[in-house]
Amino acid sequence: MSTTFSMNKKITLIVFTLFLLLSASSVNAFVGGNATYREGGWITVGNNHAGLYYGTIGTTHYVYEIQGVGSSVERNTLSVFIDGKTHYGYFENPSMSSNSRSNILATASALANNTEIGYTGFNPLSYSNTNTSGYIHPNHINNIRCDGVVEYSYEFNDVYVWGKASPNNSTGTPTNFDISKASNVASHGNLGYDDPWFELGPRVQRGGADATDPWKWTQLRVY
Amino acid sequence: MKVKLSVVTLLASAVLSTALFSTTEKSQDAGRLMKPSLTSINESNHLEKLLSFESKERNSLNVNQEEKDITLKNQITYLESLDSNSLLETLGEISLYDDQNFNRYGETIGALLMKKWNGVVPNEITEIFVDKDYSTNFRGFALDAMVNTGQQLVSTNIDHIQRVIHDKSEDPVLRKYALISMKASNLENTSIDKNGQSLNLITIFKDEQEPVEVRAAAVTAMGRLDDPNYKIALNTLAEKNTNQDKYLLRTLFVSSANNGMLEDYMGLLKETLSQTKDQEIFESAIYGLATQGGKDAVRIAMQYKDKFSGTAQDIIRYALLSNTSHILSLLDSEDPNDILLAINAAEILQFGEAYKKISDIQETSTNKDIIQASTDALKNIDPTSLLDPNKTGKFGR
Numbered sequence: 001m002s003t004t005f006s007m008n009k010k011i012t013l014i015v016f017t018l019f020l021l022l023s024a025s026s027v028n029a030f031v032g033g034n035a036t037y038r039e040g041g042w043i044t045v046g047n048n049h050a051g052l053y054y055g056t057i058g059t060t061h062y063v064y065e066i067q068g069v070g071s072s073v074e075r076n077t078l079s080v081f082i083d084g085k086t087h088y089g090y091f092e093n094p095s096m097s098s099n100s101r102s103n104i105l106a107t108a109s110a111l112a113n114n115t116e117i118g119y120t121g122f123n124p125l126s127y128s129n130t131n132t133s134g135y136i137h138p139n140h141i142n143n144i145r146c147d148g149v150v151e152y153s154y155e156f157n158d159v160y161v162w163g164k165a166s167p168n169n170s171t172g173t174p175t176n177f178d179i180s181k182a183s184n185v186a187s188h189g190n191l192g193y194d195d196p197w198f199e200l201g202p203r204v205q206r207g208g209a210d211a212t213d214p215w216k217w218t219q220l221r222v223y
Numbered sequence: 224m225k226v227k228l229s230v231v232t233l234l235a236s237a238v239l240s241t242a243l244f245s246t247t248e249k250s251q252d253a254g255r256l257m258k259p260s261l262t263s264i265n266e267s268n269h270l271e272k273l274l275s276f277e278s279k280e281r282n283s284l285n286v287n288q289e290e291k292d293i294t295l296k297n298q299i300t301y302l303e304s305l306d307s308n309s310l311l312e313t314l315g316e317i318s319l320y321d322d323q324n325f326n327r328y329g330e331t332i333g334a335l336l337m338k339k340w341n342g343v344v345p346n347e348i349t350e351i352f353v354d355k356d357y358s359t360n361f362r363g364f365a366l367d368a369m370v371n372t373g374q375q376l377v378s379t380n381i382d383h384i385q386r387v388i389h390d391k392s393e394d395p396v397l398r399k400y401a402l403i404s405m406k407a408s409n410l411e412n413t414s415i416d417k418n419g420q421s422l423n424l425i426t427i428f429k430d431e432q433e434p435v436e437v438r439a440a441a442v443t444a445m446g447r448l449d450d451p452n453y454k455i456a457l458n459t460l461a462e463k464n465t466n467q468d469k470y471l472l473r474t475l476f477v478s479s480a481n482n483g484m485l486e487d488y489m490g491l492l493k494e495t496l497s498q499t500k501d502q503e504i505f506e507s508a509i510y511g512l513a514t515q516g517g518k519d520a521v522r523i524a525m526q527y528k529d530k531f532s533g534t535a536q537d538i539i540r541y542a543l544l545s546n547t548s549h550i551l552s553l554l555d556s557e558d559p560n561d562i563l564l565a566i567n568a569a570e571i572l573q574f575g576e577a578y579k580k581i582s583d584i585q586e587t588s589t590n591k592d593i594i595q596a597s598t599d600a601l602k603n604i605d606p607t608s609l610l611d612p613n614k615t616g617k618f619g620r
Contacts, residue, residue: 040324040327040328040330040331041321041323041324041325041327041328042320042321042324043270043273043274043277043298043317043320043321043328044276044277044291044294044295044298045273045294045295045298045299045302045328045331046321046324046327046328046330046331047327047328047330047331048327049327057534067326068325068326068329068360068363069326069359069360069363069364069367069396069397069400070359070363070396070397070399070400083323097608099572099573099608102537102540103540103544103610105537105540106537106538106540106541106544107541107544108537109506109510109537109538109540109541110510110513110538110541110545113477113506113507113509113510113538114477114481114510114514115439115473115474115477115507116403116443116446116477116478116481118400118403118404119326119367119400120367120371121326121329121330121333121364121367122330122333122334122337122367122368122371122372123371123372126371128406128408128447131616131617131619131620132616132619132620133615133616133617133619135615135616135617137514137545138514138541139480139481139514142371142403142406142447143371143404145330156617158612158613180617181615181617190334191330191331191333191334192334194299201330210292210295210296
């Protein structure tokens with residue numbers, strides 16, 4: 001009798017723990033302001049695709065993204081964003097406060113509402129002007145890439161993602177993060193994934209760089 | 224014998240050097256840009272090679288990450304062995320195989336191309352852009368390479384762009400992309416007059432048979448090139464029979480604001496904010512207001528912050544975030560309504576820099592509503608939570 005009771009307690013505890021874990025993972029991932037990534041195409045060598053998770057309208061999840069030629073930054077459904085590809089999940093900078101998340105989403109909204117912003121595959125962003133302090137506002141941006149939507153929305157609000165390392169090799173320390181500062185744009189302009197102290201891209205942002213310690217080169221962590 | 228051996232050795236060295244040099248040269252660059260032929264694209268040689276590295280279960284979501292990493296490495300190594308013309312050919316092949324995701328491949332291979340080209344995109348690239356035999360995405364890639372890598376266009380590039388933007392039989396997506404890619408910084412070495420008037424963009428805008436996205440993109444181009452017809456285009460967008468089109472109305476608010484000219488259309492903007500039931504139009508108007516800036520931007524954003532049941536909160540927040548200096552000014556206003564809305568705006572933003580002012584207002588005000596609002600705000604605003612802790616001035620104009 002006591003053995004059966006003890007076994008029942010163990011089973012109950014296991015089931016309850018599983019329930020908690022499942023609940024946590026299904027609820028916590030969908031937090032507005034998280035970066036999100038998926039595989040790029042049906043050939044592996046395609047660049048990953050980045051987006052900024054918005055939240056839900058009703059029960060439908062939405063992501064800010066720019067898809068390519070002819071697109072502007074748009075708020076599309078999560079299923080449109082993922083498009084049947086491998087989804088790498090959600091990422092955050094652990095230092096993000098609730099307030100900074102709100103500001104990040106506000107900035108992404110500005111990018112989406114500036115319908116004059118076009119796509120480029122050659123740089124995270126290009127711009128035509130700055131404010132008097134040398135910072136790029138959403139209305140100064142001409143073109144942006146998918147990882148640029150994440151990088152800019154975060155770093156305009158002082159939440160860092162990637163910066164070129166100093167010294168610029170595998171022993172270096174990431175620095176000069178803020179892509180909204182015009183003087184940092186050029187250093188963000190090398191796309192790649194195997195020299196992450198020098199190269200930026202969605203894979204590097206999500207900790208997928210081909211390096212000994214890929215997490216050294218991004219401030220994002222799995223949410 | 225010794226001489227013969229020396230000659231043989233020399234010859235062997237020469238042959239070997241030539242072979243190595245040829246191999247090296249081929250992997251660096253093939254010289255002048257050659258458009259990939261449709262025949263070679265259809266042969267798919269490079270595509271087949273890339274696919275040969277894929278797991279047998281490619282397109283499955285079950286391929287493990289380690290396999291994918293190996294595949295990626297092999298594919299990159301293969302691509303790096305190709306010269307620039309072969310890389311372009313690869314893109315042409317991929318555009319037939321997976322055009323929907325083409326831009327992802329364009330990004331990867333574009334980076335490799337820039338290395339092969341030593342950072343200087345060949346001017347001939349727009350020959351791909353203008354060629355209707357290629358896919359829209361491949362053509363767009365070619366234009367992107369030319370106009371968004373910091374290079375100056377030459378006359379042939381302009382001819383190619385002109386040809387596409389004025390050709391009504393062209394894909395409107397490509398025409399739009401070409402139009403919004405126009406910027407003065409690319410045109411210094413061309414015969415295009417300083418304000419782009421010779422591109423004749425006004426004719427595209429005025430033609431009501433043109434797709435609205437092309438007409439709107441022409442307005443964007445005129446704004447970016449300081450075209451003297453830009454104001455005419457904006458005024459036309461503001462006219463009653465034009466501003467009924469959602470796309471064009473949004474373009475009016477966004478483009479005029481981006482170019483510092485929204486002030487002339489504030490009457491229409493306020494009317495639109497009050498009457499529109501379309502959230503996209505509403506948000507474009509708020510974006511315009513936020514960009515134009517000023518105390519009115521704060522006042523109006525706060526007036527409409529709950530429209531659409533608060534689902535437009537992000538752009539409202541952006542309007543406040545980009546006008547924090549005006550929120551501080553409004554806290555100094557003589558008008559109690561201004562003070563109240565500024566306190567509320569500061570609370571929404573968690574504007575730590577405003578804490579001291581609100582605290583002073585709470586102590587000195589005799590207005591009950593202001594006292595209550597400031598008391599509530601001071602409970603919710605953390606004075607150490609600063610929007611611009613490093614005082615960079617990044618949110619200012």
